Amino acid sequence: MLRNKPIRGALLDITGVLYESGTRVAIPGSVEAVRRLKEAGVGVRLVTNESSIPVAHLSTKLEGMGFEVREREIISPIPAVLKVLEREKLTPHLLVSPQVESEFAHLLSNQTSPNCVVLGDAGNAFSFEALNKAFRALKTMPSPRLIALGRGKYYRHEGELHLDVGPFMSALEYATGVQAEVIGKPAKEFFKAALSDLGVSAEEAIMVGDDIEGDVEGAQGCGVAGVLVRTGKYTPTSETHPCITPAAVQDNLGCLVEALLVGGI
């Protein structure tokens, strides 16, 4: 048994679990797996650190691959950071993918100097000059705040490893001495928001991901059973991590759901 209680909620990572980064094709079995979970009465939320495209595009992309998911089922850092910025009346300096800049348009101001830096997965926009600008912005703020959309180390895209937002967060932390606030996995608030949205407790939920740290360790830090799948950026060393033991390891999401619903793990 994965859990003592029946599983009522499944938090699923998107990239590397539903589809491989750089492709527009679902990982075999994953479309059916999501459908089967829902049919079995298990609530599903897609818990992602994807910050390089707007949530609406992500939702459309998933629908295009055959997934029956709605935008409101996606828990992603962009809507979460927008809420924080609006609530705290912050004016951000953005270092994000050009594709998501427009999401922040209503918060930019010609009158007010930025009072925080929002750092997303900017990909090729992580140039020396863009990093310098974010650094200088932090150095001129009386009370600098660095908000990172996740703190992942790297991801696999079109078969190659790419640096995720975490290393750039670390670079700006090192240069400024400012400790980043993380919005996204593995922040506890992020997992809790997903559980709250589903209306289930941590003991009734599982988190499925390909990232032994961001997904598995992050979830387990909130009492959610973390399941590792052997897709996405998984490598065999993920299973021999010195400190993190997943609640289960399965070849892919389809196998996990089969085992859950039929095998009774």
Add this chain to the structure above:
Amino acid sequence: MLRNKPIRGALLDITGVLYESGTRVAIPGSVEAVRRLKEAGVGVRLVTNESSIPVAHLSTKLEGMGFEVREREIISPIPAVLKVLEREKLTPHLLVSPQVESEFAHLLSNQTSPNCVVLGDAGNAFSFEALNKAFRALKTMPSPRLIALGRGKYYRHEGELHLDVGPFMSALEYATGVQAEVIGKPAKEFFKAALSDLGVSAEEAIMVGDDIEGDVEGAQGCGVAGVLVRTGKYTPTSETHPCITPAAVQDNLGCLVEALLVGGI
């Protein structure tokens, strides 16, 4: 008195002490200050983390500003890392300024995969793709080694702050879990090599710099009195650092040498 013993050696930072970054003009009084030190029998070594141009170019640049210095008086990370690479028969993957790549040409090999990454002040060459390549190189090495030429946080260039090599070192450390080996200030071996080259003990030497951490703290970690000058990237907060107290603070190198030779500090 800066020291109990007479001062027999002066280690001088270059950028921000002899000239301001981005200019080709000596800071007023600094040319004469170097000359006066030498005339007074104080051995001089220029101890720099400059890794964006070859030492020979740096020497020529300084001569062009009027400094009477020879290439062999410059202690810089490039010759130091070349010695390490040659001694340990390492094949480097380079993430350095294009201007210094040719210094490493004899160590590159088409036959041998790189077994270390050498990270210098690459400036605009710090692109997302170049950082990804260095990251992937480290990920594929059986025993990855990351050698950073200094670990400075930032420098002032043409009036603006720019990220130095340290933040990018931190980014690669974060992504890979590999701890960098630093060649350059503030590594003790680097200061010791300068002292040994001069033939003076730490107690007989001073280090003059504009960087409260890399220069002042670094030198003091080896028992060399660290003097801060109010040029280069100095800001008033350098003088109120919570943990580091310079042996002296002077407006510039000229004032310091005047105070040393005439004022008897």
